Amino acid sequence: MIIIIMIIIMNEELKFYDREEELEILRDFWREDKAGICVVYGRRGIGKTRLLVEFSKTVDRHIYISIPEGEWSIIAESIANQLSLPSYFRFPTFEDFLNYILKLAEQKILIILDEFPRIVDAVPAASSILQGVWDLKLSRTKVKLVLCGSSVGMMFKETLSYSAPLYGRVSRIIHLEPLSYMKFRQILAGVPEKRKIELFAIFGGTPSHFIFIDPKASLEENVRKILDPTSYLFHEPYLILSQETRTPERYLSILLSIAKGKTTLVEIANYIGIKATSLPQYLRVLEEMDLIRREVPATDEPWRSKLGRYKISDPFYRFWTTYVFPHRHIIETGSTVELVRRIMDDLPQFVSPVFEDAMRDIIVRSDIFGTFLRFGAWWDRKGNEIDFVGIKRNEVWIGEFKWGDVSKNDITKLLQKANLLNIKGEQKLFMISGKTPSPSVQSLADELNVKILTLEEISRYLDEKQKGETTPA
Ligand SMILES: Nc1ncnc2c1ncn2[C@@H]1O[C@H](COP(=O)(O)OP(=O)(O)O)[C@@H](O)[C@H]1O
Ligand SMILES: [Mg+2]
Numbered sequence: 277m278i279i280i281i282m283i284i285i286m287n288e289e290l291k292f293y294d295r296e297e298e299l300e301i302l303r304d305f306w307r308e309d310k311a312g313i314c315v316v317y318g319r320r321g322i323g324k325t326r327l328l329v330e331f332s333k334t335v336d337r338h339i340y341i342s343i344p345e346g347e348w349s350i351i352a353e354s355i356a357n358q359l360s361l362p363s364y365f366r367f368p369t370f371e372d373f374l375n376y377i378l379k380l381a382e383q384k385i386l387i388i389l390d391e392f393p394r395i396v397d398a399v400p401a402a403s404s405i406l407q408g409v410w411d412l413k414l415s416r417t418k419v420k421l422v423l424c425g426s427s428v429g430m431m432f433k434e435t436l437s438y439s440a441p442l443y444g445r446v447s448r449i450i451h452l453e454p455l456s457y458m459k460f461r462q463i464l465a466g467v468p469e470k471r472k473i474e475l476f477a478i479f480g481g482t483p484s485h486f487i488f489i490d491p492k493a494s495l496e497e498n499v500r501k502i503l504d505p506t507s508y509l510f511h512e513p514y515l516i517l518s519q520e521t522r523t524p525e526r527y528l529s530i531l532l533s534i535a536k537g538k539t540t541l542v543e544i545a546n547y548i549g550i551k552a553t554s555l556p557q558y559l560r561v562l563e564e565m566d567l568i569r570r571e572v573p574a575t576d577e578p579w580r581s582k583l584g585r586y587k588i589s590d591p592f593y594r595f596w597t598t599y600v601f602p603h604r605h606i607i608e609t610g611s612t613v614e615l616v617r618r619i620m621d622d623l624p625q626f627v628s629p630v631f632e633d634a635m636r637d638i639i640v641r642s643d644i645f646g647t648f649l650r651f652g653a654w655w656d657r658k659g660n661e662i663d664f665v666g667i668k669r670n671e672v673w674i675g676e677f678k679w680g681d682v683s684k685n686d687i688t689k690l691l692q693k694a695n696l697l698n699i700k701g702e703q704k705l706f707m708i709s710g711k712t713p714s715p716s717v718q719s720l721a722d723e724l725n726v727k728i729l730t731l732e733e734i735s736r737y738l739d740e741k742q743k744g745e746t747t748p749a
Pocket of ligand 2: 390
């Protein structure tokens with residue numbers, strides 16, 4: 277039994293899902309023959325370490341160092357161990373370590389410092405020290421230095437923002453994000469598209485969550501795994517906010533207020549009782565952590581729109597702030613029967629916005645309708661909404677997505693909505709339906725020139741398109 281489990285775990289460990297774009301950036305970075313710094317950042321669990329380890333396997337001359345938490349002496353000792361240096365070897369200071377790198381860098385070498393912010397925790401001047409050594413010496417070598425960190429705020433403060441010590445020295449930046457639905461769907465090969473979307477709506481695209489997904493079990497069983505006070509996912513959001521921010525409660529209350537439907541700056545600020553002017557700094561960190569996103573109607577400029585609204589962009593965090601955190605006391609007592617029933621009843625409504633996001637992602641990434649100049653959802657001040665508006669040079673594509681069936685009423689409504697848009701170009705109307713439409717609905721659609729695509733058709737199109745793409749390595 278134990279052996280079987282081990283094999284399953286090892287198998288899981290071996291698969292490496294699509295990070296092709298990021299690998300390409302790293303390959304480019306490595307190819308250049310001059311010194312360079314690449315910054316890799318993103319929320320814990322998003323796959324930074326895995327990406328760098330996979331990449332470093334393809335580079336013959338490299339060192340990968342995982343920085344532990346602790347004082348410099350502890351870090352220095354760990355570095356020496358990881359480099360298998362003889363025991364008399366010491367790095368009394370961070371400068372000593374940089375001087376050691378300097379020697380190695382006489383020849384081209386990739387050096388990865390994973391969780392670099394931990395060095396800054398131990399040696400607050402570390403980035404300035406690195407900047408000094410970089411400007412004087414390292415920049416003239418052939419070192420390819422990768423600085424990686426989960427603490428998004430810290431990575432900005434030390435390496436990317438205008439006042440950061442390393443500002444202007446960084447030549448590549450990789451902001452590692454969760455897998456989009458297009459990529460997520462590939463890890464569940466063989467599972468019906470509908471179920472893939474449901475599982476995505478619950479677990480999201482964070483690679484560290486994938487081991488918790490059981491596509492063979494029922495949806496309810498998958499949900500129950502999160503509602504278990506001993507499970508990692510029950511605790512994860514709070515743990516991550518506590519590790520990566522100084523005021524986890526503040527971030528948590530922002531997420532909870534967005535989950536409650538507060539979507540503008542003023543609404544969020546009022547709900548949690550702080551000044552609207554002090555909110556943007558927190559929102560920015562949550563955006564960089566890929567937890568929230570500000571959206572504007574497809575026809576608006578993001579920086580100018582007055583109709584922007586915030587939403588929780590990570591499906592798992594949406595699930596957690598909606599169902600888990602508010603009911604944590606019930607969950608902790610173990611009496612979740614009622615809660616599970618409510619979640620299962622709610623699920624179609626809960627999944628629907630994730631389905632809509634997934635369809636927008638598919639449309640713009642898969643080329644199924646060609647390429648758009650701009651696209652997105654659309655809404656106005658009066659409460660009218662359209663799931664998809666995509667603008668091409670001479671065409672405007674207007675679509676509605678239905679997780680359930682399309683009714684005749686949905687079709688006539690789509691025509692009315694299309695009249696609200698004041699955009700030049702031939703209108704192309706379409707719907708995506710979770711189910712096959714009835715013959716009478718289909719004939720009305722044909723008559724009114726509305727194309728209906730079913731989720732199944734889209735699924736087949738994507739399977740065909742993604743066949744042979746590098747899924748698991
Ligand atoms: N692209 C991927 N394919 C498969 N598993 C992944 C991928 N990225 C990350 N993982 C797995 O997810 C977990 C968290 O990834 P990790 O690289 O440690 O995240 P981070 O360093 O960003 O905190 C690990 O178990 C890792 O093996
Ligand atoms: Mg890591």
